[in-house]
Every structure is written in structure tokens, then in C-alpha cells.
Amino acid sequence: MFQHYLNQIFRNFVKHKRFFAINIIGLSVGIATFAMLWMYVQYEKSYDSFYPQADNLYRVNYQASKDGNQLTNSCRSHSALNQALQTESDLIAASCRAFYESCYMYTENVQLYFQDVVWADSAFLNVFQNKLIHGDATTALENKYSVAISEKVAKIYFGENEAVGNVIKLNEGIPFTVTAVFKTLPQNTHLHYDFVVSFSTLEDYGVNREGNWNSLFVATYFRKIPTANETAILNLLSNLADKYIVNNGKDGFEAAYTILPVTDIYLRSDFEGEFTPQGNLTKVNLLIVIAFFVIFIAWTNNINISTALSFERAKANGIRKLNGANTLSIVKLFFAELLAINLLAVILSIILILLAFPFFTSYINNNISNLFFTSTGFWLMLAAILVAGILFTGTVSALLQSSVTPLQLLSNKISNTKSFGSLRYGLTVFQFMLAIVLIGSTTLIFKQISFLEKSNLGMNASQVLVMRGPATNNTSGDRRYHEFCAFREELLQSPFIEKVTATMNIPGQTNKYNNVMVNFRGKQINTRFNISFSDENYFETYQVPIVAGRNFYTVMANETQSVIINEKSAEILGFESPADAIGEKINIGNREVEIVGVAKNFHHESLQKELEPYIYQFRHPHEFGYYPALVNTSNVPELLSTTKQIWEKHYPGAQADFFFLDAFFNRQYISYKQLGELAGLSALLAIFIACLGLYALVSHTVNRKVKEIGVRKVNGATIAEIVALLNKDFVKWVAVAFVLATPLAYFAMRTWLESFAYKTALSWWIFVTAGVVTLGIALLTVSYQSWSAATKNPVESLRYE
Secondary structure, eight states, rough: HHHHHHHHHHHHHTTTTTHHHHHHHHHHHHHHHHHHHHHHHHHHHHTTTTSSHHHHHHHEEEEETTTTTTEEEEEOEEETTHHHHSSSOEEEEEEEEEEEEEEEEEEOOOEEEEEEEEETTHHHHHHOOEEEEEOTTTTTTTSSTEEEEEEEHHHHHHHOOOOEEEEETTTTTEEEEEEEEEEOOSSOOOOOOOOEEEGGGGGTTTTOTOOSSEEEEEEEEEEEEETHHHHHHHHHHHHHHHHHHHTSTTTTEEEEEEEHHHHHHHHHHHOOOOSSSOOOOOHHHHHHHHHHHHHHHHHHHHHHHHHHHHTTTTTHHHHHHHHOOOOOOOHHHHHHHHHHHHHHHHHHHHHHHHHHHHHHHHHHHOOGGGGGGGGGGHHHHHHHHHHHHHHHHHHHHHHHHHTSSSHHHHOOOGGHHHHHHOOOOOOHHHHHHHHHHHHHHHHHHHHHHHHHHHHHOOOOOTTEEEEEEGGGGTOOHHHHHHHHHHHHHHTTTSSEEEEEHHHHHHTTTSEEEEEEEEEEETOSSOOOOOEEEOTTTTTHHHTEEEEEEEEEEEESSTTEEEEEEHHHHHHHHTOOOOOHHTTEEEETTTEEEEEEEEEEEOOOOOOTTTTOOEEEEOOOOOEEEEOEEOOOGGGGHHHHHHHHHHHHSSSSSSSOOEEEEEHHHGGGGGGHHHHHHHHHHHHHHHHHHHHHHHHHHHHHHHHHHHHHHHHHHHOOOOOOOOHHHHHHHHHHHHHHHHHHHHHHHHHHHHHHHTSSSSSOOOOOOHHHHHHHHHHHHHHHHHHHHHHHHHHHHHHHHTOOO
């Protein structure tokens, strides 16, 4: 029986080789597209799963509200919480505090800039259970000025020599002794680090080792004991919040700690204050949907071609039934044939994946490893696609074909049966409906990205050159400010530099001090404010006007009790106009300051967020920071060359890191650009697969109507009439697909846009463009075959009549 099936399959392949080639190519492209999107999604979902007890690792987050209005939603927590977790519960196996910085780390022979550094308690290596190559996890970070480093940087600094015991200097020259070397982390982690320095060192720089219950600047991580459940830990944290957080539960103020599994942070964190940019769950979910769209289009091709070829096998199937073949035997034959088709498609898809993989990974700028090909999950996914493809396409097509009566099969009249016509019609409509949704969605994504990048930010980002503050004098106090002033004065001698300012944060990144509470006229304002360090040149550099009051004076010492607020802050404080705010006093913590000016609103972060209230203080950044400059871009190479020369004169040994603010700001939209590119590529492949199937169907239709076309031409039908006759059904199907796809695409696009505070219009032309593009491609596919049939000599098709 098996040999019989093989013989039948081989005969069918040879007889209908063009149709089988189209089928296998379409399936292989669909499977390859699905597999690569699957790899990307699995990589995004795999973050932090490499830790030995990843399921037991959590981070504590902090949320606070006043009278039901959220004040704080932070991934940071109070620095004293860690000690309470260790001493007041047996549910916690280990806990630690940590915060991230990008630092300058160097030895006498090797200088590495912008390195991933985590300041952490001595329990850090025990919480995450890093694999140590040298050193002891328990004692490595116990002492001040200790550092554990990754195997990668150990080789960079010390080659094959012993790293433990050597000294590495941080920023302005703080010496740290290497006490441990750990296995280098993979890239798929929400908190990447090559250096872990002892948190206790900060005690020498004014940080209380025990912590406090006031400020939020550290992340608290813990590893629970395996038997502990999340409910018990949340109850513990609730008790700690009630016990230690001042005024919790009083006067409408509510504070609470929540927990988030470390494996969920990258994709599911909606908390503020993340140390590094995290992933985009919406993008991942959309790519899953796109992957299934593409594979369903490929499977639909398979069904369409299988049912179309059943017309050619009508007599053979009829004879089988007359000779006693039952439905099951015909179903078995179709399933055997589908197994061969799908198996060949899977093999070809693997070749396509191997060829496309380097381009795919560079295209999405991702660190997906080719180790995916050796993972069990990858091969299980391909096996699942193989089985699902056979079951889905085989069940529909085989049951439909086996339901036709022998008389219909022998008379070759199955093309007129309602079931076949409806199926072919429905499947083609389904294919093009999905394609139209993909094209429309891709168009909208790029339209929204264009809207975000071209929107008025309220400042001039294109003319601002940003210089990252030098790490070599990171904590040098007044000297840092005086060195900046000298550097600024020489910069201003250049014809390319118009203004220079210094600030802790720049637009395009989360503000460092973003959970500040303000009291006004004896009452606490139920909104969190942002504090931004600035100076007298800050607003002129960004070209942001002062709409009321004045700018800062040039002497910092004269402005210690003065602040400038933005229009949003003035609105929240209850002033009817910006001018009403001038001269009013507000309290920031225990310090009373006077509002001397109101600046026009401008966007500090992505337009996905609403404008936020800002308070600007005249303070030089006490660490790192940035030096933005308003520049003339008429000669950018000369501008950069001159700036670098002045930088190296004033900051010898400090890395010169310059970039334009508009490019930096638009980096916030990289994830959406990537989504648009992947969706666009998937849409092209989906259209390609759908058109392969359409080409096969048209070819089959033309073959069936050869004699009809010949008769019509003999009776005077023109080429245009013949082409219209053959094209009209396919055009009708695409039109129906457009009608069905439009509301589906509209709902999906509107839902996606709701995540943006500022969004583009959902224009009608997006849907029309998707429909016209799809119809145009379909017409090109169909018209080639129609034209060939219409221009053929009718004598050739009628010579035997």
C-alpha cells in the first residue's frame, strides 16, 4: 500500500510539476517567514531565563497615590527595604540593592569607556547565582572598593593572566580591586553588566549603608525560597510598607510594593526609572499575529491548489470509487501527498532560513544566535508546523474532494458544484484579506513614525550637538563646574557654536529625578514633578522661550532659591496664566524656592507620553551629565573637528562622545521602525505567496476554458473581452477581500494607536492604498495568463473538435 501511494504521488508530481513547484515554493517561503519571526519572538521572550533559578527571581517595585491619583509608579524602591527583607522574613533566600551606571573603567594599559557597571550589595552574586570562574560569591563584594568582572573584560584587561587581585580604576580614578570573575552574561538580559562594584563603597561618598525610607534610587532584587508563593511575599511587602513608609494610609496617601518576575521585566515592565531601555510587548504580539497570517496564507494556497488539481484527477477518483474505494482510502492518498509536499517545503524552508539568517539578524539589529538551530524548541516548532499544515490543509481539501459523487467526478462537472466554488472563492478572499490588513497596518506604522519624527517638539533638536560629560572628573564638585565654564568659553570662540549649556539629562531619555513631590500654599500637590538641572543658557540652547518672568542670572550662587517651571507645572499648580506664577513660593522637600520664570512646554521624552510638569534648577550636574550646544550646521565636519580639539585640550583622557540631539531623540522610535520593517517585509512575502496561488488558479482556469476561449474568438470576441472575462472573478474576489479587511484593519490600527498620547490621523487613503496595491499586484498576476490565453490562435484549441 505504501509503495502504491509513493507511485501515485510521483506520477502526480510529474504530471502537474508546475503546480506542485508553486505549492512547495509558497509553503517553504511561508514556513521560513514564520520560523524566523518565531525565532525573534522566542528571543525577546527569553530575557533573563538563563539564570539558574530564574523562576524564583523577582524585583520589587514601588507605587504611590494620593486621593486616588497616581503619584509614583517606579521600578526603584527605598534603599532600606533590602535590610528589612533580610531580617523580617524567612521567605527570601537572598536579596540585594543594585543600580546601573555607564562608567569609564581603566587600567594603566587598557581604557574602556561607557562600560556597563552595577553598584550592588554583597549578596548580588548570590541572588542571581552568577557562575563564577574565580572568586567566592559570598565574599567577593563584602569589602569596599571591590569589583567582580566578567570573563570577557578580564581577558581584555589582563589577557591570560590572573585577574583577581589587580586594580581597575573607575571614572575619576577610584581604585577597585578585582575579587571575582564571572561568566559573561548573554545579551538577552534586562540588566546587562560587565562590572559589579561594591555598594558599600558609596558610604565614603555620603550614602548611608543601611539606606532610608525616603528616596527611590536603587532597584531591590530578591530570590525567594522555592516553596514561597507570590501572595505570601506580597503580604510581607504590604506589612513592611505599613510599618516603615511615613504617612502610609493617612490623608489619602497610599503606598505599596509590588513584585515582578525578573523574566517578565524586559517585555512587561510599565514602570518608570528602568536603568536601560526595555522591550516592546506590543511589537512581539503583533509579530506573532503576522507570523500566523503568513503561514495561513501559505496553507490556503495549498488547499486551493489541491482542490484545483482534483479537477484533473476527476476520472481517476471516480474509477476508484466505482471500484469500491471508500472515502478513507481517498483521504489517505491525499494525506500522503500532502505529507510529501509539506516535508519538501520544510526542507526547502530550512535552506532558505540558513541563507537568510545573516541578513535577517543584521536587518533587525538583534543578537539572535544561530544556536537556535541546535535547540530542541526550533525543531519542535518545525515539526508542529509540518503536522499542523498536513492536518489543516489535508482535512479541508481531502474531505471536500471525497464528498463529490462518482457521477460528478466521471462527468468532470465538479467545477460547477457549490462546495468547490464557495471554497475556492472563500479561500482566495481570505488570503487577500490578510494581505490587505498587513499592507494597511505597515502603511499606518510608517505614517505614525513619520508623524512622531516630524512633530513639533517645542524645541529645536536638529541644531543641538550633545557632548557627553567627562567621567574623568565625575565627583570633583566645584572643579567640575569651573572646568566646564572654561571649556564653554573656548567653544564659544568657534564660529560654529552659538550657545552651550550643562544638564543632567537631555531630551530623549527618562529624567533622573522624576518622582519629586511639591507643596504649594501648605498643601501637597497630587502630581509628581520632574527636576531638571539647567543653567542660564539652557533655554536658549534648546530655543525654548520664557513665556513669563525671567531666565536665570549668570551667577549660580545667586539662583540657589530660584526655579523656572514649565507651562504644564503652572497649570497643575492652579495658575490661570503663566504670569500669575511669578514670585510665588513652592516647597520641594524641605526647601522653599521662588518661581522666577515660566518656560514654554517642550517634549523631554517620546510623543508616546503626555507632556509632564518640569521644575528647572540652576545646578551643574554633579555626575556625568551632558553638554548640549546650539550649533551652526553649515559645515558639520569642521564643527566636529574643532569641537573635538577643544575637548581634548580641556579633558585629556576623557572619551569624546558627540551626537546630534534629533538623531538621539528619534532612537526612541527604533522599536516601532523595526516593527514596521518586519511587517512590511512580511506583507511583501504574504503577497508573493498569495500571488503564487493566484497564478496557479488562473493557469488552471485558463486550461479548463481553452475551448470556450477559442469558440468566443471565432465568434468575434476581442482580446479585451477575453481578458475581462477571465479577470472579472479574481477582481471581484479582491474587492470582497477589501470590504472585509477594511473594518478589521481599522479596528487593529485604532487599537495600536491608542497607546500613543500623540498620534497621526487614521486616514481613509491608508485603506484605499492597501486595496489598490493588492488589486494591482493581483491584476498583474492574472492578466499575464489571461493575455496569453486571449492572444492564442483559436485553431490550436479547436483543431480536434
